[in-house]
Amino acid sequence: MQVRALKSGCVPIYNNLFLAPMAGFTDYAFRSVITPMSVGLAFTELTSAKGLYYGGKNNEKLLKTDDYDRTAAQIFGREPYFMRWACESEYLKYYKIVDINMGCPVPKIVKNGEGSALLADIKLAESIIKECVKSGKVITVKIRSGIKAGDDIAAEFAKMAEGAGASLITVHGRVREAYYSGEVDFNAIARAKRAVNIPVIANGGIFTEKDADIMMERTGADGVMIARGAIANPFIFSEISGEEITGDITTVKDFAIQHLKKEAEMSGDKRAAIEFRKFVNYYFKRVENSKTYRAEIMQSVSAEETERLLRKYL
């Protein structure tokens, strides 16, 4: 695919390869190690606007970054007031780009009318975007191609979002019912791309450079967003861009150890070992017969011990 710089509103974006928001995964530790490896824009985990308003205890942690040029904050909620408040809050003070989640399929979010529930209420979605735009932040929106099989609302939604003042839109080419599996609807993304003049980023099912090429070819999108493929292979962005990565990280083992160290700096030795467990299966994907190694790492209760095991087995 053609890798190039982009603009979201007036904000320049380093390149058109985006690291997707992933709750529980794209925390500061993971982002800070992967972003310099040719990621154009990374997203925080989804963060509740209402949670920010009421001062939830994890807010600072969820929104921590030291790279405001290459990180967007993602927020979710259904009340335009709280959403704008969040954009204008101290929490997001240094963020230039704020992304609105309109795609999350998780029942506890949908049942509150948030995330992908907004796909069924285009008027409310429009009010939320308009209100957030008034904050002066550059607003982007992440949607899905629909709610149930056969839906294709991405073009209509993209048009609405552009009219409401959004500067970029990401389309995950799967409907809510599909969660994270099944075919990606390239046509829905392509129609959204053709419907608007703002950049459209295509998301879903990209695990290799070839997948990115196919996605770009089939959709005509301006860039790609990668979620699970980036955990399975943190080098996917530099493989696509061809950018030479300077520094000490040349293998998955190096990456995993740096990631663990960052996690330990952020959360402490014990917590880091626990947080790290969910990444272990991804990092060991290419290691044959790794079941017992992975099981041993899963038992580790300190980052120091986890590091020792990573050095031994990965």
Ligand SMILES: Cc1cc2nc3c(=O)[nH]c(=O)nc-3n(C[C@H](O)[C@H](O)[C@H](O)COP(=O)(O)O)c2cc1C
């Ligand atoms: C564990 C997990 C957590 C996710 N959390 C978020 C999130 O916080 N916000 C969001 O917009 N999408 C979230 N997603 C969806 C991804 O951003 C992405 O749209 C989806 O995984 C499809 O991309 P992929 O096929 O490259 O994985 C999450 C996905 C996964 C697997």
